[in-house]
Amino acid sequence: MTRPDVSIIIPTHNRRASAARALQALSVQCCPGIAVEVILVADGCTDDTASVAAVEWPVFVRVLEQPRAGAAAARNRGAAAAAGHLLIFVDDDVEVLPGFLAAHVEAHAATDRVVIGYLPPQLQGRRDLFAVMLRAWWEAMFERMRDPGHRFAYSDLLTGNFSLPRSLFERVGGFDETLHCHEDYELGYRLIAAGARFQFAPAAAGWHHECTDLARSLRRKRDEGRADVALARRHPGLTPTLPLARPHTHLTRRGRVLRHLAVAYPTRGGIAEAVCRQMLSGLEALRLRIRWRLLLNDLLSYWYMRGVAEALNGKLGELPRAPEAMPVLHPLDLRPGLAHASAEIDSVRPEGLSLRWGSLVIGTVPPQPGAEPLQGRHLRSLLRTRFAAAFRGALALAYGERLPASRDSAPLHELTRLNDAR
Amino acid sequence: MATTLQLSRSVATAVVQLDIEDVPSELRVDAGYRQALVIVRRRGAPVAQFYAPAAADRLDMQELRRALDAAIAESRWRWAVNEYLGPDPPHVLPAATVAICTRERPEDLTRALHAVAALRPAPAEVLVIDNNPMTPRTQEVVASFPSYRYVREDRRGLDAARNRALAEATSPVVAFTDDDAAPEPAWLGYLLQPFSDPRVLCATGLTLPLELETPAQEWFERLSPFSRGFDRRLFDGTRDDPVSVARAGAGANMALRRSVLEHAGPFDEALDAGTETKSGGDHEMFGRILAAGFRIVYEPRAVSWHRHRRTWEELRETIRGYGVGVYAMWTRRLIVDHELGVLRHASRWLRLEQVPRLWRSLWRRPDSVPVDLLLEELRGCLAGPRAYFTATRRIRDGVERR
Numbered sequence: 088m089t090r091p092d093v094s095i096i097i098p099t100h101n102r103r104a105s106a107a108r109a110l111q112a113l114s115v116q117c118c119p120g121i122a123v124e125v126i127l128v129a130d131g132c133t134d135d136t137a138s139v140a141a142v143e144w145p146v147f148v149r150v151l152e153q154p155r156a157g158a159a160a161a162r163n164r165g166a167a168a169a170a171g172h173l174l175i176f177v178d179d180d181v182e183v184l185p186g187f188l189a190a191h192v193e194a195h196a197a198t199d200r201v202v203i204g205y206l207p208p209q210l211q212g213r214r215d216l217f218a219v220m221l222r223a224w225w226e227a228m229f230e231r232m233r234d235p236g237h238r239f240a241y242s243d244l245l246t247g248n249f250s251l252p253r254s255l256f257e258r259v260g261g262f263d264e265t266l267h268c269h270e271d272y273e274l275g276y277r278l279i280a281a282g283a284r285f286q287f288a289p290a291a292a293g294w295h296h297e298c299t300d301l302a303r304s305l306r307r308k309r310d311e312g313r314a315d316v317a318l319a320r321r322h323p324g325l326t327p328t329l330p331l332a333r334p335h336t337h338l339t340r341r342g343r344v345l346r347h348l349a350v351a352y353p354t355r356g357g358i359a360e361a362v363c364r365q366m367l368s369g370l371e372a373l374r375l376r377i378r379w380r381l382l383l384n385d386l387l388s389y390w391y392m393r394g395v396a397e398a399l400n401g402k403l404g405e406l407p408r409a410p411e412a413m414p415v416l417h418p419l420d421l422r423p424g425l426a427h428a429s430a431e432i433d434s435v436r437p438e439g440l441s442l443r444w445g446s447l448v449i450g451t452v453p454p455q456p457g458a459e460p461l462q463g464r465h466l467r468s469l470l471r472t473r474f475a476a477a478f479r480g481a482l483a484l485a486y487g488e489r490l491p492a493s494r495d496s497a498p499l500h501e502l503t504r505l506n507d508a509r
Numbered sequence: 510m511a512t513t514l515q516l517s518r519s520v521a522t523a524v525v526q527l528d529i530e531d532v533p534s535e536l537r538v539d540a541g542y543r544q545a546l547v548i549v550r551r552r553g554a555p556v557a558q559f560y561a562p563a564a565a566d567r568l569d570m571q572e573l574r575r576a577l578d579a580a581i582a583e584s585r586w587r588w589a590v591n592e593y594l595g596p597d598p599p600h601v602l603p604a605a606t607v608a609i610c611t612r613e614r615p616e617d618l619t620r621a622l623h624a625v626a627a628l629r630p631a632p633a634e635v636l637v638i639d640n641n642p643m644t645p646r647t648q649e650v651v652a653s654f655p656s657y658r659y660v661r662e663d664r665r666g667l668d669a670a671r672n673r674a675l676a677e678a679t680s681p682v683v684a685f686t687d688d689d690a691a692p693e694p695a696w697l698g699y700l701l702q703p704f705s706d707p708r709v710l711c712a713t714g715l716t717l718p719l720e721l722e723t724p725a726q727e728w729f730e731r732l733s734p735f736s737r738g739f740d741r742r743l744f745d746g747t748r749d750d751p752v753s754v755a756r757a758g759a760g761a762n763m764a765l766r767r768s769v770l771e772h773a774g775p776f777d778e779a780l781d782a783g784t785e786t787k788s789g790g791d792h793e794m795f796g797r798i799l800a801a802g803f804r805i806v807y808e809p810r811a812v813s814w815h816r817h818r819r820t821w822e823e824l825r826e827t828i829r830g831y832g833v834g835v836y837a838m839w840t841r842r843l844i845v846d847h848e849l850g851v852l853r854h855a856s857r858w859l860r861l862e863q864v865p866r867l868w869r870s871l872w873r874r875p876d877s878v879p880v881d882l883l884l885e886e887l888r889g890c891l892a893g894p895r896a897y898f899t900a901t902r903r904i905r906d907g908v909e910r911r
Contacts (some may be wrong), residue, residue, distance in 0.1 A: 219746065411724060425593060478593075
């Protein structure tokens with residue numbers, strides 16, 4: 088066989104049927120002129136996962152077996168064995184859709200891209216409130232990335248379906264194998280710091296066969312709490328962006344009490360948590376969706392804090408802090424027009440912005456640790472959403488009395504004219 | 510703000526459109542009109558509406574300008590921002606089937622089909638579902654549009670016809686329009702835009718009155734207008750109450766993604782026109798879409814013009830039908846979907862709207878609604894639950910009557 092161009096790496100752990108489904112879907116992908124190999128890394132599997140390679144697949148499939156070491160180590164192992172110059176990482180619960188491979192390959196026309204694919208959740212017809220929330224979480228994440236003006240950050244890297252050049256992967260040193268959760272975020276941070284450009288490719292899609300239930304999701308939150316402490320220790324600059332450092336305004340008073348118990352009195356917290364879990368099913372039966380959602384939030388934050396407290400031995404004061412730095416804001420006058428202002432951002436690539444209309448301040452885009460530097464394409468989206476009201480207000484303030492109401496077919500023409508007259 | 514509609518049993522209302530970038534110095538209407546419903550548009554998009562008085566054969570322009578300024582005062586700055594930002598990147602529209610569910614209304618259907626023929630972009634396919642027909646007239650009308658597909662559905666009821674349309678359609682999205690409505694050429698393009706969001710299962714558009722010639726039509730427009738305003742709105746099942754869905758639009762002007770069958774299920778065939786329950790099928794579906802965590806988008810640029818029923822008798826029947834439908838739909842939401850929120854809604858509607866309105870009418874307060882209409886609505890509400898049970902029993906027993 089000729090040397091493959093693309094290596095698809097799937098880490099798996101005791102999910103033989105799922106891994107076979109993933110292989111089945113990948114094997115029917117076609118992308119003319121591109122040679123593909125699939126590397127299935129069986130991480131401590133005891134269910135004879137390796138035997139899926141015994142079938143005659145239409146693509147070249149290799150199975151690597153290793154003692155249980157975690158998904159990050161399995162991905163590194165696969166990448167080390169890969170021969171392709173493009174690596175695509177796919178999880179074993181993903182069933183890729185037609186066009187997946189071509190979309191990944193196509194997106195790498197530019198160099199040093201990190202391409203994140205779309206994973207629509209497949210919930211097997213579940214319609215319970217938890218499944219509804221689960222779908223909403225996933226889709227909200229992709230919806231943000233679908234906006235052409237999205238400012239990518241380290242937390243946008245999802246290991247379930249992403250690709251990058253092998254050279255880039257090797258340059259940043261691959262996954263951190265000591266992390267067993269949020270290892271994707273950690274890699275995302277180093278990639279952005281290395282100047283890689285993130286990109287979302289909606290056509291590089293795969294069904295995500297999601298079978299998470301409440302219990303699993305709560306366990307996962309505890310792992311995330313622990314992982315975030317590790318992340319903050321490694322990259323203290325990220326601390327302010329992690330949920331553990333954010334204010335608790337989204338919680339009810341009950342949630343704040345639970346959070347306190349998680350840190351100070353885990354035993355009592357456990358009892359309170361069990362009671363709340365019972366209440367949750369009661370609220371669902373009564374279709375009290377808003378209360379259900381608030382209670383779920385409280386529970387998730389409880390388990391997250393349990394993880395955080397465990398990682399810090401209950402001493403929250405030992406949380407690594409971000410180094411003090413004065414935010415550097417680039418003042419940007421919007422009056423010369425969107426194209427001009429966007430070009431200015433592209434030439435400066437600032438960390439933060441102070442948006443202005445002449446001498447009027449519209450708002451501030453603060454520097455965001457772990458996010459890509461600002462680009463011109465971010466501006467339109469910022470003005471359309473976050474700053475829409477403030478921008479309207481600034482315009483009204485600047486020109487309010489001078490605009491005759493019903494003749495302003497195109498108020499901005501008028502504005503520009505007034506502008507020029509100044 | 511907009512002046513209120515002057516209602517009397519002798520005055521008709523003209524429906525006038527006004528382009529905000531080209532306001533004429535005078536607007537003529539036929540001498541019979543004492544006022545006009547002015548629909549304000551800007552670059553094709555409807556942006557506001559208000560009523561303006563007419564004297565002799567023209568509108569009072571001073572009054573009109575004042576109303577116009579008030580109506581757009583807020584929006585001006587939004588337009589200024591949009592102008593600054595430039596046009597949105599073009600949407601990739603999904604292929605669509607246009608479906609018209611009809612029963613024995615050949616004249617209305619002809620107008621609807623002519624409107625569909627003028628749609629740009631044109632739909633991939635047009636379906637006419639003839640619901641439980643008594644005569645071949647519908648089939649004859651469709652025969653004069655050779656590329657349109659005629660489908661006969663003998664299970665009676667609008668919801669049975671809608672389910673048939675979803676089953677027959679070959680496109681991922683089905684846009685429904687009523688036989689007594691006429692969509693504008695750009696209707697379909699705007700109605701399909703929201704579907705670029707995979708969580709959107711349904712989009713609804715703005716329905717405006719084609720004419721307000723009779724008191725029945727004027728009162729219909731006042732009591733239960735199809736319009737849901739001039740701002741795009743997003744209803745999200747993970748945030749918005751799946752019981753209060755009337756705000757999201759109406760079935761006369763809506764499009765559904767066909768995967769709605771998988772995510773929320775088919776229309777409830779015990780509901781809506783042609784059955785004992787008279788209406789409510791569209792809103793029941795909207796409720797289930799939200800309960801499943803999906804989204805509905807109201808897109809006012811998708812404009813369709815609806816001819817309201819002309820006679821007072823028809824109006825009374827329609828209003829009663831709405832009462833029956835709302836309560837039938839709530840019965841289903843309560844019994845089948847266990848939505849307890851229905852009880853709170855029913856009680857609030859009664860306490861905060863129905864009773865106070867009836868009280869004002871009984872005391873003949875100015876601007877109050879004719880008592881007979883309110884009583885019809887209440888009578889409908891009382892009959893609703895029973896109508897739902899009768900309809901479900903009929904369907905279960907397979908008793909079909911012509």
